[in-house]
Amino acid sequence: xxxxxxxxxxxxxxxxxxxxxxxxxxxxxxxxxxxxxxxxxxxxxxxxxxxxxxxxxxxxxxxxxxxxxxxxxxxxxxxxxxxxxxxxxxxxxxxxxxxxxxxxxxxxxxxxxxxxxxxxxxxxxxxxxxxxxxxxxxxxxxxxxxxxxxxxxxxxxxxxxxxxxxxxxxxxxxxxxxxxxxxxxxxxxxxxxxxxxxxxxxxxxxxxxxxxxxxxxxxxxxxxxxxxxxxxxxxxxxxxxxxx
Numbered sequence: 565x566x567x568x569x570x571x572x573x574x575x576x577x578x579x580x581x582x583x584x585x586x587x588x589x590x591x592x593x594x595x596x597x598x599x600x601x602x603x604x605x606x607x608x609x610x611x612x613x614x615x616x617x618x619x620x621x622x623x624x625x626x627x628x629x630x631x632x633x634x635x636x637x638x639x640x641x642x643x644x645x646x647x648x649x650x651x652x653x654x655x656x657x658x659x660x661x662x663x664x665x666x667x668x669x670x671x672x673x674x675x676x677x678x679x680x681x682x683x684x685x686x687x688x689x690x691x692x693x694x695x696x697x698x699x700x701x702x703x704x705x706x707x708x709x710x711x712x713x714x715x716x717x718x719x720x721x722x723x724x725x726x727x728x729x730x731x732x733x734x735x736x737x738x739x740x741x742x743x744x745x746x747x748x749x750x751x752x753x754x755x756x757x758x759x760x761x762x763x764x765x766x767x768x769x770x771x772x773x774x775x776x777x778x779x780x781x782x783x784x785x786x787x788x789x790x791x792x793x794x795x796x797x798x799x800x801x802x803x804x805x806x807x808x
Contacts, residue, residue, distance in 0.1 A: 729780025
């Protein structure tokens with residue numbers, strides 16, 4: 565799965581609107597940021613086979629450190645610890661939990677679409693995958709449901725403060741959706757390291773754009789450091805504590 569992961573990142577803004585969308589995008593795509601790095605280092609391997617599935621030409625030969633169940637549980641724990649140890653204000657436990665959920669969500673979504681190639685643990689030959697990639701339209705539909713469902717939640721959680729804030733995230737989502745469809749219709753070059761490098765760049769660039777666009781929107785519903793819901797200030801409205 566590709567753009568569906570971004571949909572989870574958009575939706576998680578609803579859980580803690582204080583977290584930057586850029587951080588959430590890095591979290592949900594953390595496995596796909598690690599994966600190309602490990603491929604470039606020769607630690608993990610894949611190859612290209614046109615028409616391997618209806619949706620993806622990639623045969624993932626080995627990627628236990630970035631995509632196994634145990635690895636992603638460990639990366640999620642490290643993500644949680646990293647956030648709560650940061651010298652910042654706010655509900656760090658909530659933020660750490662949201663980031664950890666984002667990181668681990670990658671395995672759950674991949675489990676739906678991948679053929680049985682997702683390892684359970686490092687060094688374990690048991691692999692899982694429900695194989696939705698064998699059904700082109702169903703897999704594309706699921707990606708779009710996650711992406712635009714998350715977008716709707718994000719737009720309901722934040723309010724645009726600038727022109728770019730009003731349209732930027734929508735344009736980004738449409739661009740990602742178009743890129744997803746185009747990528748499934750083209751066979752990539754049989755150069756794994758080139759594919760890995762380009763995938764890494766795309767994920768990082770999208771995260772940077774998300775950081776910038778998220779600053780152009782104001783959270784409507786925030787959670788303060790005591791865990792109480794409160795409405796943040798938006799133009800034309802007064803800040804009102806929940807329940808008053």
